[in-house]
Amino acid sequence: MKPSIPKGTRDFGASELRKRYYIINTIKGEFERFGYAPLETPVMENLSTLTGKYGDEGEKLLYRILNSGNFLDGIDASQLSEMSHKQLQTQIAEKGLRYDLTIPFARYVVMNQSRLAFPFKRYQIQPVWRADRPQRGRYREFYQCDADVIGTNSLLNEAELTQLYDRVFAQLKIPVTIHLNNRKILAAMAETAQQSDRLTDITVAIDKLDKIGMDGVRRELTERGIDEIAQNIIADFLRIEGSPEVVLAQLAERFANSEMGKKGIAEMKTLLQYLQTATDGGSPLANHLKIDLTLARGLNYYTGTIYEVKTNIVQMGSLGGGGRYDDLTGAFGLKGMSGVGISFGLDRIYDVLEETKGFAQIDQTGTTRLLLINFGGAAEQYAFRLVTQLRQSGICAELYPEPAKLDKQMKYANAQQIPYVGFTGDEEMTRQQVKIKNMASGEQKSVAIADAISRLIK
RNA sequence: GUACUCAUAGCUCAGUAGGUUAGAGCGUCGGAUUGUGGUUCCGAAGGUCGUGGGUUCGAGCCCCAUUGGGUACCCCA
Numbered sequence: 460m461k462p463s464i465p466k467g468t469r470d471f472g473a474s475e476l477r478k479r480y481y482i483i484n485t486i487k488g489e490f491e492r493f494g495y496a497p498l499e500t501p502v503m504e505n506l507s508t509l510t511g512k513y514g515d516e517g518e519k520l521l522y523r524i525l526n527s528g529n530f531l532d533g534i535d536a537s538q539l540s541e542m543s544h545k546q547l548q549t550q551i552a553e554k555g556l557r558y559d560l561t562i563p564f565a566r567y568v569v570m571n572q573s574r575l576a577f578p579f580k581r582y583q584i585q586p587v588w589r590a591d592r593p594q595r596g597r598y599r600e601f602y603q604c605d606a607d608v609i610g611t612n613s614l615l616n617e618a619e620l621t622q623l624y625d626r627v628f629a630q631l632k633i634p635v636t637i638h639l640n641n642r643k644i645l646a647a648m649a650e651t652a653q654q655s656d657r658l659t660d661i662t663v664a665i666d667k668l669d670k671i672g673m674d675g676v677r678r679e680l681t682e683r684g685i686d687e688i689a690q691n692i693i694a695d696f697l698r699i700e701g702s703p704e705v706v707l708a709q710l711a712e713r714f715a716n717s718e719m720g721k722k723g724i725a726e727m728k729t730l731l732q733y734l735q736t737a738t739d740g741g742s743p744l745a746n747h748l749k750i751d752l753t754l755a756r757g758l759n760y761y762t763g764t765i766y767e768v769k770t771n772i773v774q775m776g777s778l779g780g781g782g783r784y785d786d787l788t789g790a791f792g793l794k795g796m797s798g799v800g801i802s803f804g805l806d807r808i809y810d811v812l813e814e815t816k817g818f819a820q821i822d823q824t825g826t827t828r829l830l831l832i833n834f835g836g837a838a839e840q841y842a843f844r845l846v847t848q849l850r851q852s853g854i855c856a857e858l859y860p861e862p863a864k865l866d867k868q869m870k871y872a873n874a875q876q877i878p879y880v881g882f883t884g885d886e887e888m889t890r891q892q893v894k895i896k897n898m899a900s901g902e903q904k905s906v907a908i909a910d911a912i913s914r915l916i917k
Numbered sequence: 918g919u920a921c922u923c924a925u926a927g928c929u930c931a932g933u934a935g936g937u938u939a940g941a942g943c944g945u946c947g948g949a950u951u952g953u954g955g956u957u958c959c960g961a962a963g964g965u966c967g968u969g970g971g972u973u974c975g976a977g978c979c980c981c982a983u984u985g986g987g988u989a990c991c992c993c994a
Contacts, residue, residue, distance in 0.1 A: 466986075516992050559994090587994085592918095594988055603994065663992095757993065777994065804994030834952075869954035884952060898954070 467591070467599025473825070478818050479602075482631065482808055483584055486604045489627050490582035493619060495606045498581040500563040502588075506555045512562050512790070514759055520589040523552035556588040560605040561787070561800060568609055569791035577610030584805075596776045596807050605781075607800030609788070614726060617764045617783065618733035620801045621748070624768055624779065627803065629745040633811055635778065637744070638751035638767040639703075641727055642782070644710065645755060647720030648696050651713065652689040660685065661693060662755030668697060669753065696752060703731055706750040726763060760784045766801055773814045779803045824876040826855045828915050829895070831881045832869075835862030842883045845893060845908065852912045872898060879915065 464470065471479060509521055530551040557563050560583045568579060584604045593599055606623060608616050621637060628635045649658045664679040671679070673694060680690050699709045707724055714720025727750065734743040756765045763783035770778060781801030788796045812818050829849065831842040842858050849856040857877070859868045872880050882894040886905075893911050896903035906914065 463985085514992095520992085589993080591993070592991095593986095597993070601994065780994070802994065807994055832952080864950090865952060866950070866954070871954090873954055880954080882952065894952095896953075901954090903953085 465599065467593035467597075469598070469600075478812070478821055479805065479809060481818070481821050482805055482812070483602075483604070485630050486627055486803055486805075487582070487584065489623055489630070490604075490606050492626075493580075493606070493623050495580045495582040495608075498564070498567065498583045499585060500557070500560075500567055500583070502556055502586070503554045504557055504563055504566070506549070506553055508566050508791075509555050509558055509562060512760070513558055514757065516757070517558065520591050521558055522556040522588050522590050523548060524554040524556065525552055526554075557585075558589060559587050560585060560603050560802070561607065561784075564605070564607055564800075565609075565787040565798075566791055568796070569788050569793045572793060578608050578616075579610055580606070580608045582606045595774075596810055598806055602805035604803040604805055605800055607798055609796055609798030609800075612797050614729045614764075615733055616799050617726075617730045618737070620766070620781065620799060621730070621734060621744070622737065624766070624801060625744040625746050628768070628770075628778075631808065631812065632817060633770055633778070633808070633815075634746060634772060635768050635770045636747040636749050638749050638754045638769060639727070639730070640751055640754040640765050641723040641763055642761050642765060643719050643723030643726065643763060644714075644752070645723075647714050647717040647723055648693065648752075650717055650719060651696075652685075652692040654685060654689050657683070657685060659759070665693065665697060665753045666755045667753075673697065699752060703727070703748065703750045706752070707731075723763075730764065756780060756782060758782075760787055762786070762797075764799065770811060773811050775807055775811055777804070778807050778811065824878075827857050827875060827877045828854055829856045829879040829881050830868070830872045830875070830877045831856065831858040831883060831893075832865065833859040833862045834882075834884060838883050838885075838888065841888050842881075845881070845883060848908065849912060849915065852916070854912065854915045856915075881911070 503524055506521075506523065510518060513521075534547075534550055564581065564583065568575065582605060584602065586600050586602050588600050591597060591599060606620065621639075624635075624637050645662055646655070646658055649655050649661050652661075654661060660683040661680070664676050664683060664685075667679065668676050676697070677690050677694070680693065685693075696710075696713065699706050701709075707727060710720065710724055714724060734748075737743055751767075754765060754767050756767065761782040762785040765782035766780055767777045768779040779802055781799070783797065783799040785797045786794070787798060788794075831846050833839050833842060839858075839862060846856050846858040859871065869880065878898055880896045880898060882896070882903075884894075887893055890905070890907075892905045892907055894903055894905040895911055895914065
């Protein structure tokens with residue numbers, strides 16, 4: 460049998476993991492700095508938790524787990540042929556793999572509401588699964604790194620999360636643009652165009668502006684049944700360009716009669732003011748901040764601020780996204796809990812750094828400081844005792860597991876980039892010493908065990 | 918769900934117009950070298966050319982189908 464792994468999944472070797480840990484540690488460090496606490500949830504959830512949350516497109520991408528045992532038990536064979544695959548699905552699968560970290564978080568909050576102190580801030584770094592067609596920057600199993608705060612309406616949270624995005628990408632040295640928009644502004648735009656009930660159709664179309672241009676957007680809107688008068692109003696909005704202040708001023712003119720629009724603008728203004736205040740007039744962020752009226756985000760649970768982070772140093776989808784949701788916990792029976800959160804796409808960040816040689820500074824050596832050569836017999840016993848002692852002293856050390864040829868053992872040390880090799884031959888044993896060789900310089904010296912320990916402690 | 922593209926040794930790839938026994942580099946193993954690695958030299962193992970069918974005197978190469986990988990659309994981190 461030829462071994463293989465499912466399409467869109469990957470194994471991670473030592474060198475890849477060291478790079479992944481570097482990213483994770485950077486993100487985790489900022490999460491902690493901003494006061495978020497860790498959380499992990501199961502890889503599988505009840506399907507009832509997941510369904511109805513991600514829209515039709517998302518629902519198709521859910522991995523469903525076949526019930527254990529005889530999953531056909533209780534299914535009428537005569538009805539089988541008349542059942543749609545969707546109907547059958549609900550009867551033979553009641554669990555699924557998590558699709559994102561936000562819904563499991565909402566589920567967790569509702570289940571533990573009596574124990575949690577609100578506002579509740581948590582971060583979560585775990586894999587999620589989507590039954591998508593893999594391609595560049597897209598995998599079936601990938602990591603999301605989420606930070607969410609729930610139980611507070613304050614836009615201070617939005618400001619902090621913007622800073623959090625900024626800090627992480629500044630540390631990773633990936634120049635990004637943080638795209639900001641507000642669902643209320645989008646809703647007001649649809650309202651102004653007399654198309655409030657077609658918000659989703661409109662956002663799907665305008666989201667493609669930079670890809671297909673204004674003509675393409677108009678074509679898409681036509682296909683979705685939006686008339687030309689409405690299209691003109693929408694196109695007029697999309698012409699708004701410039702600094703956040705300019706964009707907001709122009710929006711204010713158009714939203715003179717829209718309560719929803721005014722609210723969206725006010726929220727955006729407050730957010731920007733917080734950011735300005737933070738640095739006392741200095742440049743608030745290391746990265747670009749842009750009000751992007753075409754930013755919509757597919758998930759329909761967003762109600763206020765929405766985020767998306769993109770880089771233009773390499774061709775890649777968004778590196779992160781998020782936003783405010785007013786009623787995510789409502790579906791689980793807890794009303795009136797507003798929250799806001801952001802997500803980092805670990806795998807895409809990895810791909811960007813890999814392509815731009817952004818990992819150059821990562822230490823790729825292993826942790827082992829010393830390899831003891833195995834000469835067999837009494838020398839092996841002596842070396843095993845020594846390696847035990849070294850480890851008890853907190854030194855990462857290895858003893859080659861068999862008395863192989865010296866050449867082979869030395870090559871092993873090279874391959875693992877182990878900085879020191881220790882020899883314990885007859886001479887060293889009688890003197891209770893070990894000969895330590897520095898693999899980089901080639902220098903070697905016989906020293907007493909105690910000296911060896913103090914030498915090897917960094 | 919649609920389209921495009923690729924598939925030869927463990928890995929990365931050559932393979933000329935269809936023509937004898939399918940090659941290289943890296944890696945692995947052995948040797949030069951039984952207590953001193955990186956460099957070097959010598960040698961060895963390793964392939965039903967993704968699979969099935971067809972055309973041909975003859976197919977890794979041409980045709981059809983199929984499977985798998987990649988990419989684009991859709992959607993998304």
